[in-house]
Amino acid sequence: xxxxxxxxxxxxxVDAKPGYSPVQALTEANRCLYCADAPCVxxxxxxxxxxEFIRKIATDNLRGSARTIFDANxxxxxxxxxxxxxxxxxxxxxxxxxxxxxxxxxxLQRYATDASFARGDRYVEAGADTGKRVALLGGGPASxxxxxxxxxxxxxxxxxxxxxLLGGLSTTGVAPYKMKADRALEEVEWVLGIGGIEIKSGVxxxxxxxxxxxxxxxxxxxxxxxxxxxxxxxxxxxELSGIRGAVEWIAEIKTEASALxxxxxxxxxxxxNTAIDTVRELRGLGIPEVTLAYRGDEAQMSGYVHEWRWxxxxxxxxxxxxxxxxxxxxxxGTSVGGVRFARLDAERTPVxxxxxxxxxxxxxxxxxxxxxxxxxxxxxxxxxxRGRLVVDDAGRxxxxxxxxxxxxxxxxxxxxxxxxxxxxxxxxxxQQLCGGEAT
Amino acid sequence: xxxxxxxxxxxxxxxxxxxxxFWLASAPPTNSGDQIxxxxxxxxxxAVWKTLGQPIQNVSSRFGGLHNRxxxxxxxxxxxxxxxRPVETNLREIAEVKRRYPNNGIIVSLMVESRDEWRxxxxxSIDAGADGLELNFGCPHxxxxxxxxxxxxxxxxxxxxxxxxxxxxSTIPVLVKLTPNVDNIVPHGLAAQRGGAxxxxxxxxxxxxxxxxxxxYVPIPRVDGRSTxxxxxxxxxxxxxxxxxxxxxxxxxFKLPISGIGGxxxxxxxxxxxxxxxxxxxxxxxxxxxxxxxxxxxxxGLTEYMRRQGFSRLDxxxxxxxxxxxxxxxxxxxxxxxxxxxxxxxxxxxxCVVACHDGxxxxxxxxxxKDVRVPIVDEGECVGCNLCEIVCPVPGCITMEPVDNxxxxxxxxxxxxxxxxxxxxxxxxx
Numbered sequence: 104x105x106x107x108x109x110x111x112x113x114x115x116x117v118d119a120k121p122g123y124s125p126v127q128a129l130t131e132a133n134r135c136l137y138c139a140d141a142p143c144v145x146x147x148x149x150x151x152x153x154x155e156f157i158r159k160i161a162t163d164n165l166r167g168s169a170r171t172i173f174d175a176n177x178x179x180x181x182x183x184x185x186x187x188x189x190x191x192x193x194x195x196x197x198x199x200x201x202x203x204x205x206x207x208x209x210x211l212q213r214y215a216t217d218a219s220f221a222r223g224d225r226y227v228e229a230g231a232d233t234g235k236r237v238a239l240l241g242g243g244p245a246s247x248x249x250x251x252x253x254x255x256x257x258x259x260x261x262x263x264x265x266x267x268l269l270g271g272l273s274t275t276g277v278a279p280y281k282m283k284a285d286r287a288l289e290e291v292e293w294v295l296g297i298g299g300i301e302i303k304s305g306v307x308x309x310x311x312x313x314x315x316x317x318x319x320x321x322x323x324x325x326x327x328x329x330x331x332x333x334x335x336x337x338x339x340x341x342e343l344s345g346i347r348g349a350v351e352w353i354a355e356i357k358t359e360a361s362a363l364x365x366x367x368x369x370x371x372x373x374x375x376n377t378a379i380d381t382v383r384e385l386r387g388l389g390i391p392e393v394t395l396a397y398r399g400d401e402a403q404m405s406g407y408v409h410e411w412r413w414x415x416x417x418x419x420x421x422x423x424x425x426x427x428x429x430x431x432x433x434x435x436g437t438s439v440g441g442v443r444f445a446r447l448d449a450e451r452t453p454v455x456x457x458x459x460x461x462x463x464x465x466x467x468x469x470x471x472x473x474x475x476x477x478x479x480x481x482x483x484x485x486x487x488x489r490g491r492l493v494v495d496d497a498g499r500x501x502x503x504x505x506x507x508x509x510x511x512x513x514x515x516x517x518x519x520x521x522x523x524x525x526x527x528x529x530x531x532x533x534q535q536l537c538g539g540e541a542t
Numbered sequence: 543x544x545x546x547x548x549x550x551x552x553x554x555x556x557x558x559x560x561x562x563x564f565w566l567a568s569a570p571p572t573n574s575g576d577q578i579x580x581x582x583x584x585x586x587x588x589a590v591w592k593t594l595g596q597p598i599q600n601v602s603s604r605f606g607g608l609h610n611r612x613x614x615x616x617x618x619x620x621x622x623x624x625x626x627r628p629v630e631t632n633l634r635e636i637a638e639v640k641r642r643y644p645n646n647g648i649i650v651s652l653m654v655e656s657r658d659e660w661r662x663x664x665x666x667s668i669d670a671g672a673d674g675l676e677l678n679f680g681c682p683h684x685x686x687x688x689x690x691x692x693x694x695x696x697x698x699x700x701x702x703x704x705x706x707x708x709x710x711x712s713t714i715p716v717l718v719k720l721t722p723n724v725d726n727i728v729p730h731g732l733a734a735q736r737g738g739a740x741x742x743x744x745x746x747x748x749x750x751x752x753x754x755x756x757x758x759y760v761p762i763p764r765v766d767g768r769s770t771x772x773x774x775x776x777x778x779x780x781x782x783x784x785x786x787x788x789x790x791x792x793x794x795x796f797k798l799p800i801s802g803i804g805g806x807x808x809x810x811x812x813x814x815x816x817x818x819x820x821x822x823x824x825x826x827x828x829x830x831x832x833x834x835x836x837x838x839x840x841x842x843g844l845t846e847y848m849r850r851q852g853f854s855r856l857d858x859x860x861x862x863x864x865x866x867x868x869x870x871x872x873x874x875x876x877x878x879x880x881x882x883x884x885x886x887x888x889x890x891x892x893x894c895v896v897a898c899h900d901g902x903x904x905x906x907x908x909x910x911x912k913d914v915r916v917p918i919v920d921e922g923e924c925v926g927c928n929l930c931e932i933v934c935p936v937p938g939c940i941t942m943e944p945v946d947n948x949x950x951x952x953x954x955x956x957x958x959x960x961x962x963x964x965x966x967x968x969x970x971x972x
Contacts, residue, residue, distance in 0.1 A: 133612030136935050139896035140908060142915070161611060197915075200889035201936060 107288070112356035112363075113279035116387050119413075120184070120210060120281075128214040132161040135206050136197060143192035143208060148523040149176035153192055157211055169219035170226045172212055177251045178244055178522045180220060180290050181273055183212035184282040186519050189409045220293065229299050230257030235536045238263065238321040240308050240478075243271020245327035245509025245521035245528075247291060250300045252529035258536065260300045261321070265307040268358065269295075271329055272510075273518050275354035278380045280387065284357045309478045318504055323532045326492060326500075326507040327525060330515055331473030336372070340430030345439035349373070349381045349469035356384060366464040368392040370442050372427055373469030374404035379411050381467050382419040394461055396422040398447055424448070425459055430466065439466050475511050498528025506532055549848035550855045551841065553587060555821040556741030556799045557715040558674040560587035560647035563816065563856060564840050567803055567824035568593050568651035568676060568719075571834070573625065575635030579642065584834035585841055588647030590743075590824060591636060593624035593678045594663060595653040595690070600626055606752035606762040606772060617779065618827045619752035619772035621763060623684045624653055629663070633670040640671035649717065653678040653690050657707050664711040674714050677705060677739075680721040680746025682773050692746065695721035698733035705737025715740040717801060720786075723749050727786040728793050735798050742790065743801035743824060745783045747773025776827040780805030784818055791819025791864040808836070809843025816856065817863035875957065876949035876965045879926035879942040881906065881919045887939040890915025894930035894940060902929045903969030921945075925969040 123131065135157040143153045152171050159168035172179035188194070188209040196205030235258045239246040242264030250260040268274050274287040295302070308314060317324050333348020335341070349371060355361045369390045371381045374397035385393045395414070397404060400423045404411060415421065425444035433440035446457035474490020484501030486493040491514050492507040494500055500507055508524030510516065553563035565588035566572045566581055573592045581589055600622055608617030625632060640648055650667040652675055654660055667675060679701055681691030694700045701718065708716045718734035720727060722745035734742050749771050753762040761769035783804020790796050802820030806812050807828040815823050828836055853859045883894070883906075895917045898906035905923035909916060919930075931940040952962035 130612060136891050136893060138890075139892040141892075142890065197889040197891045201887070 107284050107358055108360065110360040111284070111358055112361040112388060113283050115389075116279040116283070116384075118184075118280060120213075122217055123210050123214040128160055128211060131207050131211055132157045134198075135161070138197055142195040142197060143206075146191045146195040147175075148191075148517070148519045149179075149182070149526070150523075151175040151179065151192075151212070153208055153212075156215055157206065157208070160211055160215055165215060165218050166222075166224060168215040169224060172216055173219075173226050176519065176522055177248055177294055177526075178273070178290065178518060179212060180216035180293075181244075181277070181282055181287060182519045182522065183209050183216055184286075185273070185277050186517060187407050187410075190407060191519070220289070225293075225296060227255055227297065229254045229297050232259070233257040233537055235259065235322045236261070236320070237323045237325060237532060238317045239325045239327060240317075241271065241326070241328040241509070241511070242266075242269040242291075242302070242304065243327055243329050243509060243521060244273050244518045245271075245329075245525035246325060247294050248522040248525035249325045249327065249506075249508065249529040249532075250525075251294050251297055252526045253532060254297045254299050256529070256533040256537070258322075258533065262300060262302050263306045263308050263312070263317075264302065264304045267304050269302065269304070271327075271521075275357050276350065277357075277518075278353075278384060279357060280383070314478060314482065321504075322536055323504050323506060325498070325525070325528055325532065326479065326505065326511060327509045327521070328475045328478070329510040331475050331490075333468055334471045334473060335468055336427055336470070338427060338429045340432060340439070343430055343432055343439040344437060345464060346430060346466045347468070348472075349377050349467040350472060352467050353377075353381060353384065356388065361388075363388055363390065363465075366390055368394075368461075368463050369465040369467065370394045370396055370461050370463040371467045371469055372396050372442070373471075374399060374406060375469060375471075376406040376410065378469035379404075379406040379414050381469050383410070383414050383417055385465075385467075386414075386417045386419055390465075392420070393418070394420045394422055394463075396425050396427070396442070396444060396461065398424065398426045398451060400424055400449075422459070422461065424451075426451075426453060428458075431460060433464075439463060442466055472515065479505075494524075494528075496527065497531035498524055499531060503535075549845055549853055551587075551845065551848075553822045553856055554799075555715075555801050556674070556717055556739075558588065558647050558649060558717075558741075558822075560822065561645055562587035562841055563820075563822040563844075564588075564812065564837050565590060565647065565649070565801065565822050565824045566829060566834075567826040568649075568678065569826040569830070570622065571826060571829045574627070575639045578635075578639050578648070581829075581834045581837075582639075582643045582646045585837040586646070586834065588649060588673075588822065590649040590651050590676050591632065591672075593651040593653045593681070594629050594632055594667070595624045595678075595685075596655070596659075598623045598626055598684075601765045603763045603765050608752055608776070608778060615827070615831045616777050617752065617774060618776035618830070619750050619763070619774050620747070621683050621765075621770055621772045624651075624678070624681070629666070633666055636667070636670040636672060640673075647673045649674040649676050651676045651678050651719070652708075653681070653685060655688075655690060660704065660707050661711045664708060668712065668714055672714060674717060674740075675708060675712055676717045676719050676743055677708055678719050678746075679704070680719045680744075682721060682723050682747055682749045683771055692721035692723050692749075695719075695730060695746070696724055698729050701730060701733040702737040705734050705739050709738030717741045717743045719746055719803075720744040721746045722782060722786055722804075727789050728796065731790045731793070731796050731798070735796060739798060741799040741801060741821070743803055744790070745779070745786050745804045747775045748779060748782065750774030775805065776831075777805045777807045777811075780807075780811060780814075784814060787815060787820055788818040788864060788867055791861055792867055809840045809847065812840055812844055813847055813859075814863075816860055818867075819861040819864050821856070821860055869955075871955040871958075872953045874951040874953055876947065876952050878945040878947050878965065878968075880921045880924040880945055881926070881930050882941050882943045883916060883919060883930075884939050884941070885916045887936050888916045889936055889939075891935060892917060893933045893935065897929050897933045902927050904971065905969060906930055923969050923971075 156171040431441040445453040498506040506528040509521035551562040568590040606619040650672040679695035685691035686693040799821040802815030803824040905920040956962040
């Protein structure tokens, strides 16, 4: 697996939510009410038995605590760091109902899983060999979770990943104040530790190997390819340097020493979570003036409110109801020097004559990513909805051998959703291949 | 009622009069004059001086704590013996404290063996200025192996004999401190009464093993590679102490005042001991864990309680709850309560559901509406056991409400003796 350079930009960040000390974990664990049919569990896409793992922290059964987490979610270590717990488990903690601070579930989960990683514990072994083989396209959390579950059930797995790095957005997309790339890769290694998962990296399905060949050679194919490249805006001045996609830029700061010399002002266009992550990362890397520009008003931002609140605390400026209309060059005319916006009214119609230019040495576009549907276009039984693979609850496409999960099927959600979808697809694949029981 | 309208907290336990009923029990907090003076400055009404007696030597590791879900020291155990300071030093300090704090009560705890030793130590304690004596017949570790402490408290004849010596030699009130390590406290209280005691204090600590170090297999407290049984005390023993205090309080032939001891951690606990018949209360563990300062809230809380309840003097409340204790056979079987859940304050934790299903009578159920977290009580099956109310984390959310079932009160004894009709059983699930 590729080594990450120690000089990469993300190392400038410290954890926004540092891990608990034992006494902190114990104090918080002891507050948990150990609810039955708990709302926090219902809010977890992977259904981790949260009251149970917290009780085990309280009784100093740390290995058991981690087992409870990993039984439900093999990516429990990274999910503890990257899940938007404020809108999932923590947001549903019953303490909220009486205006008592909710249990810090993410931090407790991090405590239990970090301790498990530190000890090098493993909990499950591969199942007895079934002789069945499954190909998994993409090396992100969805495919890895699916592969792990398939190995538990005894099926041989091969992951096809076009890049050299496994882990997908868990490695290249997570905000570095939540988790850094090396930690994500450590987790990938740990997941692969179950054995029997062959990795074909640098291989692009559709270019280096055809889908038909895979369908021929394997008993089932799981598609966990994620999303495509950043969408860009085709506007006047778009050819200037310094205009980039946000996802690509984030991957760069997470895996390389990104050149930010001379960048004093940055503008990020978009109102979602990628936009918010990007502005916080720019501030964290020391860019003095960072602006998030969104065409709707502040309340319409699709990004999490709690994350945007932090961005503002960190000094990010928000410009709303502004539609980019073109880029302005710098004095040399080769690099970007600013973005021109038209002011929009409540109906998002440009207000005549109301224009705005924001100076910028770097413009990052966080307005969505392309879809990867092309590979699956025209495949019998597979339905695409605007590039998104249509699947049922078990990750089944209409093709009997093709399953899918993660961003390419859900349109772009959290790691925890990808893990859940990968696992459920694996169970469905197992049922189809062996008639196994869902567990 | 005093001039400013505050209730009078003056306590009188067997003739030992103190400005309030809060005494420090004979224990490490009353080991020295310096400590006791600081305690009196903090507001303690009296102090039972750490037991004087024969020379001893303590082990190094002496205490063990019982911790539960993050709360440290809900129970406590010790294997410390009586004072390890010279008797002369203690007596000199008793005289000095009494000189400086004439209005506070100093009760000297004593534990010796022979009649002559008792005579000598009682005389010297009185000469030092003690307001009362407490005979330590309770200590369940160490000293009992030498025939003292609980070895005396467990033998009514020995108790009576030594008490009679003390009564003979003493010109000041004598309290007998009883051990709870007996199957029935009443004969032991009566033995003290026959011996001529002016009062009893109870409970001393309970024989216990507070825990085991599961890595070394040595029980706690560890004295190198060994341990021994300790005396158990602290908040967790209060129910046992309340039962024993009330057993004496209910005994018609027992006439002595009681100094209540056992897990008193705050004013509420003190009120409970007083309502079950205590004229004063003694505190040790809470002070060991949190210091003398806890008495401020005890005094204030008791004062406010008395004001709220309309008591002007302690006498008016001592034993007020005793007549409410009876035999099980005299309880009204036809009295019926059911759980009511306040849907507004319910936080939907379902603790009551799981407790009722697994630990009670399967009458609280999740709402059939998936979007509603407030459970449903099947009142037709609810036996009114209180478990749900106990586990509910929201104060006042679950209440046990009386039900008018049309049946006249009937106890088991009335049913067995007179055929009084009983209401149909609930929660039997036949």
